[in-house]
Amino acid sequence: MTLAVLALRLVVIILSFPMFLLNFLGLWSWxxxxxxxxxxxxxxxxxxxxMGSKKRELFSNLQEFAGPSGKLSLLEVGCGTGANFKFYPPGCRVTCVDPNPNFEKFLFKSVAENRHLQFERFVVAAGEDMSQVDEGSVDVVVCTLVLCSVQSQEKFLREVRRVLRPGGAYYFMEHVVDERSTWNFFWQQVLEPAWNLVFDGCCLTRESWKSLEQAGFSKLRLQHIQAPLSWxxxxxxxxxxxxx
Incomplete structure (x- = not known):
């Protein structure tokens, strides 16, 4: 890490000192x-x-992983407000997992707006420990913008593989670190400590594709893109x- 990055990080931390103080006192997380x-x-x-067009492309073949009954059993980890619901096929049976119980009322609002789905339950748990979900019990696991904030990507991906049935699929859409030669990478390094606090553990500099490549899946289809985002x-x- 360069001296310029360290110096600018220090400036950012000083400017956002109240936030770091609250975190030190154990209040910021709440x-x-x-x-x-x-x-x-x-x-x-x-x-x-x-990102709607990319999500429609990503989820276009979900139904291919449905079990013998023809009904797709889907587990969304880090479900948040249920932003992916509208992209799932009709009749899909959805179970949601998120470590933040405060998402529940927002999630059920999305459930009410997406009657084409069969909602099963909301489980409050971290992705690294989904013991309330049975081994080999789901056809598909979906995560979007989650690998940036889990404590351990390796443990998380082991849990994903555990709950998937043989031949089931894990769908992902994640932001990652930029190429090291770019100014964006420079600013990702500078802002990461403050960003991590403001956005509930989100990291800007993770090379998540490496964890996916090493996770032991039988097949991996992965694309790198520069997303058409304002941020x-x-x-x-x-x-x-x-x-x-």
Whole structure:
């Protein structure tokens, strides 16, 4: 890490000192957990407008992974406000997992607006420990903008593989670190400590594709893109699916 990055990081930390002080006192996490669902409600509207075509492309073959009954059993981890519901096929049975219980009322609003789905339940749990979900019990796991904030990508992906049935698929759409030669990478490094606090553990500099490549899936289809987003820092994206 260059001296310029370290110096500018220090400036950012000084300017946002009250936030870091609240975090030191153990209060920031509580504030963030309450605030974040309201932010995400607004953010996902914009994100879906700008990334809708990519999401439709990503989820276009979901139904191919349905079990013998023809009904798709889908687990969404880090479900947030239910922003992906409208992209799922009719009759899809959906279970949601999120570590933040404050998303529940926003999630059920999305359930009410997406009657084409069969909603099963909402589980409050971290993605690294989904013990309330049985092994090999779902056809598909979906995560969007989640790998940036889990504590351990390796543990998380092991849990994904555990809950998937053999031949099931994991669908992902994630922002990642930019190329090291870019100014965007420079600013991702500078702003990451403050960004991580403001956005509930989100990291800007993760190379999430490496964790996916090493996770032990039988097949991985992954694309790198510069997403057409207003927020430059999160434009570098990967998306695709992996088969157990």
């Amino acid at each position: 504030i963030c957990k309450k605030w974040f669902p309201y932010f995400l409600t607004r953010f996902t509207v914009t994100y879906n407008e700008q 430059v820092l999160v434009r570098p994206h990967i998306y695709g699916f992996a088969v157990k």
